[in-house]
Amino acid sequence: MINLGILISGRGSNMESILNFLKSEVTSVCPKVVISSKSEAEGVKKASALGIPTMIVSMELKGWDYDKELVSILQKYDVNPENGLVCLAGYMRLLSPEFVVKYKMRIMNIHPSLLPSFPGLNSQKKAYDYGVKVTGCTVHFVDEGLDSGPIIAQKQVPVLDSDTYETLSERILQQEHILYPYCIKLFSEDKLVVKGRRVIVTL
Ligand code: GAR
Numbered sequence: 701m702i703n704l705g706i707l708i709s710g711r712g713s714n715m716e717s718i719l720n721f722l723k724s725e726v727t728s729v730c731p732k733v734v735i736s737s738k739s740e741a742e743g744v745k746k747a748s749a750l751g752i753p754t755m756i757v758s759m760e761l762k763g764w765d766y767d768k769e770l771v772s773i774l775q776k777y778d779v780n781p782e783n784g785l786v787c788l789a790g791y792m793r794l795l796s797p798e799f800v801v802k803y804k805m806r807i808m809n810i811h812p813s814l815l816p817s818f819p820g821l822n823s824q825k826k827a828y829d830y831g832v833k834v835t836g837c838t839v840h841f842v843d844e845g846l847d848s849g850p851i852i853a854q855k856q857v858p859v860l861d862s863d864t865y866e867t868l869s870e871r872i873l874q875q876e877h878i879l880y881p882y883c884i885k886l887f888s889e890d891k892l893v894v895k896g897r898r899v900i901v902t903l
Contacts, residue, residue: 702888704731705779707791712743714789719750721881729888733777767799797844807842819847824869837876839883852883852899
């Protein structure tokens with residue numbers, strides 16, 4: 701069994717899609733806790749409504765001092781480096797190197813672009829403004845960099861001539877909601893083999 705911790709900062713729609721997926725499918729993933737970096741995050745209410753314990757870590761600490769608080773909560777809920785998976789779902793803080801090393805290759809992130817294009821914030825807008833014809837979303841393992849870890853899976857989304865930045869973002873989000881649960885399931889079935897930067901899916 702994989703014990704899942706989800707870190708959020710805002711709306712929590714990816715978190716919600718993961719939790720709904722885990723409710724509707726037979727998997728060996730047990731959602732244990734949702735931790736928010738913001739007390740007013742919409743996702744906190746959504747997690748509570750779905751019956752998952754929620755915690756807020758909104759203190760003014762930085763780096764590992766902040767992340768130590770995350771580790772103590774994760775461990776309290778039995779999300780450990782041996783049995784756990786930590787999913788970042790719209791979590792808008794950089795994890796410290798110490799945290800990344802502790803949960804090495806057991807932290808995933810979803811990002812709304814085809815990495816390595818358009819890392820960082822407002823990626824849908826950056827892609828739209830750049831004029832790309834295809835964008836999408838990426839699920840990757842988290843390393844010490846910004847949106848830079850080994851890529852697990854990507855979904856393409858075409859940019860239509862009729863798109864606004866908002867309609868494009870919405871279609872990317874729909875694909876995010878499919879891709880993230882799929883990657884978590886692969887992880888829980890031990891189907892992801894990391895070889896350097898390459899993640900091989902052994903179906
Ligand atoms: C999602 O689009 C996610 O890909 C993005 O934030 C949004 C969170 O929405 N993450 C990043 O940009 C990380 N670099 P949600 O809170 O509704 O899941």
